[in-house]
Amino acid sequence: MGNLGKQSALLTVIALIGINALAADCEPTWESLQTVAIPEWVKDAKFGIYTHWGPYSVPGYKGNTYIAEMYTTPEKDKEGYRKFHEEQFGPIETFGYKEIVDQFTAPKFDAKEWVDVMESGGVKFAGLCLAHHDGFALWDSEYTTWDSMDRGPKRDLYGEIAKEVRKRDDMKLLATFHHARSYGFSQKSAKNAGFTDEEKAKLDIFDPKYADIYFNPDYMTKEQFGLEWQNKVNEVMRKYQPDMFWFDGLSGSIVSGVINEDALLNCFADYYNNGTPYVEQTVIANKLPGTTLWNFPVGFGLRCYENGRDMERDVRGDWLIDRAIGYPWTWVRNKTYKQKASYHIVSIVDISARGGVMLLSLTPKGDGSIPDEEKKIMAGIGAWLRVNGEGIYSTRPWKVVEEGVTGDELRVVRENRKKPGVIQAKWGFDQLEQSKGQAFRFTRSKDYSSLYVHVVGVPESGAVTIQTLRTGNVAKNGAGIASVSMLGSDEKIDWKQTDEGLMLVFPEVLPCEVSYTFKVTPKAGKIDDAPREKLDDPIKRKGDWPVFKGSPLG
Known part of the structure; x- marks a missing residue:
C-alpha cells in the first residue's frame, strides 16, 4: 500500500504515544525535556560511528544530494x-531516481562484517543513517514502500545492523534521520530549471502517482508528509529500540510547519520515559546547523557540531562533533582520503580533553x-585505542585542557x-597531527x-617538559606525584617534577604511534580538582550552552 493510503491508522499511533508520554515522569514540553541530563554512558563512550549510504551510493557521483x-x-x-547520469544510465525521462533505487541491491552488504569493522575501530555506539534527504528508508517500514524491504535490497538493513550491535556487550545502538528535508527535496533543481509543462510530464518526480516516494509538495501536503515522518521515527523507536537518536534538518522543518511540534514532543517524551533495556537513559542529539539556529531549544539534548562548525573556543558541558571518515559525506568514484587514522586519533584526543564525543561516518x-x-x-584507530583507551574512555576534562598547540591554532x-x-568558526586538527612532542592534552x-597526559608525537630529544605539571600544580593540595607510567609500556619512565614543569622521558620501545599517554598517579590519592580554567570567549551563554541565535522554537 502507498504512503498516502495509510494516514488514518497513523493518527492512532500518535495518539497512543501522547498518552504514554503524558502518563510518565517527563511531560511533552521542551521545559520538561530540558531537565533530562545527558547519561553517563554517552560521556564515557567518547567514540561512535554511523554511515552515509543509500541509493545515491550507486552512481557515486559527487555526493548524497544526487536526487x-x-x-x-x-x-x-x-x-x-544530468550529463553523468545520462551517460551512465540513460535519459532522465526513462531512467529516474526510482530506477537507481532498483539497482541498489547491495549484494555485498554483510551486517556482521560492518559491525566487525566498526568494533575494530574501538567505537562504543554504532548505527546507520536510516534515511537521507532522498527519504529512502533503510529498514522494513509499515508506513512506506519506499524502503529497503520493498525495493532494492529487499532486506531490513537497519534491523540486521541492530541485531549485530546488540550481540556486542560494549556497544550501544544509534539511529540517525536526515529525511526531515525530504519534502520537496527531489524538486530542488528541477523547480528552477525552466522545464516546460511538456517536459515535466515526462519526468517521474512530477508524476502524482509517485508523490509518496518523491514527496512532491504539489501532490503531498505538509500534514501528510509530517505525519508519515513522525510515524517512521516512532516506528524505529518501538521496533529497534535505539539508545540514541540524531536528527538533521529539523529546525527549518518545524518552523515551516512540515513537522508537527506537538507530535514531536510526544515522541521525545515517550522515548525518554520508556527508554530501552540496554541503557539507564536514552539520549537525543541537538544539532547546530549552518544557520546557527539549534534544531531544538537551548538546553535540550546532546548538542552537536558538524565537523566542529561554529563550535566555541571555550567549549563546555556535554557535546559531540560529527564528521565523515573522508569527504564528501558519501562514497564517490575515485574517492581519496586526505585524513588518515592519525588525524582521527588526535581528534579523539583533543575532543576527549575538552569533554566531547566524536561521531564518525563511514561511506x-x-x-x-x-x-x-x-x-x-x-x-x-582501534589499535591505538586498545593501547590508550584507559586515558580516553570514561575520562573527564581536567582543570587544564591543553598546552602547546592550542585551540587558538585549531x-x-x-x-x-x-x-x-x-x-x-571551523575546527581542524591538522596542526595537532603534525606535532612532534609539542602538543599536550589532559584527561582525568x-x-x-589518575591524570592522563597525552603527548602528540615524539620529540627529537626523546623527552618533554610540560609546564602545566610543575610542582604544586598536579596533586590535590600540592602533595606531589607518586608515579608515572606510559600506557601500553612495561618500561620504567624517567621523570622529574620541578618548578619549571614535569620532565618525562619516552621509553626506548614505543607501544603505539601518533600520540602517547602518560599516566600520572598523585601521592595524596587525588589529583587537583580545582575548577577548569576560564578562557576569553565572546559567545554569550546560557549555562554550558552557547546561545548564538538560540532556537526557532524557544
Missing part, C-alpha cells in the same frame, strides 16, 4: 549531474562493501564564503585518582 541535482536541463547542469559503496581504506583507518574564524558578512579519571 536533487539530476533533474535539471542541460543549460542549468553546472555540476554535471560504504553502493554494492554494500566498505572501502578498504576505511577498514584500514578504522583498524588504525579554530579558524573567518567569513562564510557562501554568505558574505556572516562569520563562521572520574574519581580524580
Whole structure:
C-alpha cells in the first residue's frame, strides 16, 4: 500500500504515544525535556560511528544530494549531474531516481562484517543513517514502500545492523534521520530549471502517482508528509529500540510547519520515559546547523557540531562533533582520503580533553562493501585505542585542557564564503597531527585518582617538559606525584617534577604511534580538582550552552 493510503491508522499511533508520554515522569514540553541530563554512558563512550549510504551510493557521483541535482536541463547542469547520469544510465525521462533505487541491491552488504569493522575501530555506539534527504528508508517500514524491504535490497538493513550491535556487550545502538528535508527535496533543481509543462510530464518526480516516494509538495501536503515522518521515527523507536537518536534538518522543518511540534514532543517524551533495556537513559542529539539556529531549544539534548562548525573556543558541558571518515559525506568514484587514522586519533584526543564525543561516518559503496581504506583507518584507530583507551574512555576534562598547540591554532574564524558578512568558526586538527612532542592534552579519571597526559608525537630529544605539571600544580593540595607510567609500556619512565614543569622521558620501545599517554598517579590519592580554567570567549551563554541565535522554537 502507498504512503498516502495509510494516514488514518497513523493518527492512532500518535495518539497512543501522547498518552504514554503524558502518563510518565517527563511531560511533552521542551521545559520538561530540558531537565533530562545527558547519561553517563554517552560521556564515557567518547567514540561512535554511523554511515552515509543509500541509493545515491550507486552512481557515486559527487555526493548524497544526487536526487536533487539530476533533474535539471542541460543549460542549468553546472555540476554535471544530468550529463553523468545520462551517460551512465540513460535519459532522465526513462531512467529516474526510482530506477537507481532498483539497482541498489547491495549484494555485498554483510551486517556482521560492518559491525566487525566498526568494533575494530574501538567505537562504543554504532548505527546507520536510516534515511537521507532522498527519504529512502533503510529498514522494513509499515508506513512506506519506499524502503529497503520493498525495493532494492529487499532486506531490513537497519534491523540486521541492530541485531549485530546488540550481540556486542560494549556497544550501544544509534539511529540517525536526515529525511526531515525530504519534502520537496527531489524538486530542488528541477523547480528552477525552466522545464516546460511538456517536459515535466515526462519526468517521474512530477508524476502524482509517485508523490509518496518523491514527496512532491504539489501532490503531498505538509500534514501528510509530517505525519508519515513522525510515524517512521516512532516506528524505529518501538521496533529497534535505539539508545540514541540524531536528527538533521529539523529546525527549518518545524518552523515551516512540515513537522508537527506537538507530535514531536510526544515522541521525545515517550522515548525518554520508556527508554530501552540496554541503557539507564536514552539520549537525543541537538544539532547546530549552518544557520546557527539549534534544531531544538537551548538546553535540550546532546548538542552537536558538524565537523566542529561554529563550535566555541571555550567549549563546555556535554557535546559531540560529527564528521565523515573522508569527504564528501558519501562514497564517490575515485574517492581519496586526505585524513588518515592519525588525524582521527588526535581528534579523539583533543575532543576527549575538552569533554566531547566524536561521531564518525563511514561511506560504504553502493554494492554494500566498505572501502578498504576505511577498514584500514578504522583498524588504525582501534589499535591505538586498545593501547590508550584507559586515558580516553570514561575520562573527564581536567582543570587544564591543553598546552602547546592550542585551540587558538585549531579554530579558524573567518567569513562564510557562501554568505558574505556572516562569520563562521571551523575546527581542524591538522596542526595537532603534525606535532612532534609539542602538543599536550589532559584527561582525568572520574574519581580524580589518575591524570592522563597525552603527548602528540615524539620529540627529537626523546623527552618533554610540560609546564602545566610543575610542582604544586598536579596533586590535590600540592602533595606531589607518586608515579608515572606510559600506557601500553612495561618500561620504567624517567621523570622529574620541578618548578619549571614535569620532565618525562619516552621509553626506548614505543607501544603505539601518533600520540602517547602518560599516566600520572598523585601521592595524596587525588589529583587537583580545582575548577577548569576560564578562557576569553565572546559567545554569550546560557549555562554550558552557547546561545548564538538560540532556537526557532524557544
